[in-house]
Amino acid sequence: MTEDPVVIPVGGAYNVLIGTGLWDRLGGLLGDQTQRVLLIHAPGVRHLIPAIEAALRQGERKVVVVETPDAEQAKTATVLTELWSTLGQHDFTRSDAVVAVGGGATTDLGGYVAASWLRGVRVIQVPTTLLGMVDAAVGGKTGINTAEGKNLVGAFHEPAAVLIDPSVLETLPARDLVAGLAEVIKCGFIADPVILELIEADPQAALAVGGEVLRELIQRAVQVKAEVVAADLRESSLREILNYGHTFAHAIEHVENYTWRHGDAVAVGMVYVAELAHRAGLLDESLLARHRAVLSSVGLPFEYGGAADFEALMTAMRRDKKTRGSLLRFVVLDGDVARPTRLEGPEGAWLRGAYDAVRAS
Structure with missing residues (x-):
């Protein structure tokens, strides 16, 4: 059952929406000018991607889906470079967007891809772990790791929105x-x-x-x-x-x-x-x-x-x-x-x- 979400403003920059039935809002959040969307996701959330991709395709948008490695293995210069190449090959412009679906590592990576492509395109964060919901996806911190340490390369890049559906935690491993x-x-x-x-x-x-x-x-x-x-x-x-x-x-x-x-x-x-x-x-x-x-x-x-x-x-x-x-x-x-x-x-x-x-x- 769809319900009205709880809306938590982050200053005047964007909102965090908490509730169920949120995927249908993705098209409206992106707006008519967005013609291309890079949808990156962690391996553990494949079951969510068909519904999210369908919502993003409203208005005949082109959606490019890329599955990234799990957890911190996603936050490397190698993965980042591959995503940049994907954006270039599909002619992404400044009016286009990135949507990141997964845990904190995925939202960190997705945010930095958006921050660095053409010096900044929009990103919508869809955290699917408790860690991602309460920390990584909110606040505009983005980044990748290096051999010398965690999150040493990154940028501040606020998302256009953060969508949190607590029901997706039902498939999250208990330890996570x-x-x-x-x-x-x-x-x-x-x-x-x-x-x-x-x-x-x-x-x-x-x-x-x-x-x-x-x-x-x-x-x-x-x-x-x-x-x-x-x-x-x-x-x-x-x-x-x-x-x-x-x-x-x-x-x-x-x-x-x-x-x-x-x-x-x-x-x-x-x-x-x-x-x-x-x-x-x-x-x-x-x-x-x-x-x-x-x-x-x-x-x-x-x-x-x-x-x-x-x-x-x-x-x-x-x-x-x-x-x-x-x-x-x-x-x-x-x-x-x-x-x-x-x-x-x-x-x-x-x-x-x-x-x-x-x-x-």
Whole structure:
């Protein structure tokens, strides 16, 4: 049954639509001037593509469908170059568009393809994972990975719209759904305590696709990101709070060659910065324990059991986008939930101690 979607504005630039029966809106969102659409999608969402392609073909548009590799394997210069060639071979102009259907890696890639082709064409993001819905597809951050680190090449390019249908999560593997909750929990710690309270009250309801709790969690997390992004698109100040836990998380992903799910790495990263803030005198034991409790209640990890040592992770963290020169900078909580701040140049003993605290025995 089609229903009126929840509409969350991201400043005055575009809207995030949350609901069912959204594919039919794609033609209207693109407008009559769009004659060609590059529809890229992840392998796991092939079952959605016929209906989306049919909606895009309204008005006799030409739709070029390309399946990209799964997860982070899509975010490479090789895949990017192949998509550029496809756009050129099919004569895409500035009035044409890209539609990206899949998880966060697909929307990151699709956004960067759109940002870089002819210095910018429109993109509509259709995230199909919880991670993509509450984080990657909203906010206009686009990019690919390099051998040296994650998302080091990219651009800010706001989408024309983001369409979120929570019902598509029914086919998402349970482990990926759990991993996506890490970004939801992050929004709870940095901005919206109700998110944490909902999960703590009933962790299983937070994982129930089709239930009201998960739908509310998605809406609340998107609202947090929309408000932050609207105030600071280019991450000059406030937007850095969305990276809570991400400095250590991206280091884990890099040293583990992207075999870790992003959400799992973020979960461990949040505990790492909580331990760091505790050593800096900013966080008490109870809030530190709350991190581990809420994460473990939904099955997220809070320890790093990988092969990399402290020095390898430190090297990766020094390449983080928030680093300035040799100064490491972390988003931490200042005494309570929804009070994010920055910790700059933490003492080496704090960094090592936090690592030891999250290192699996």
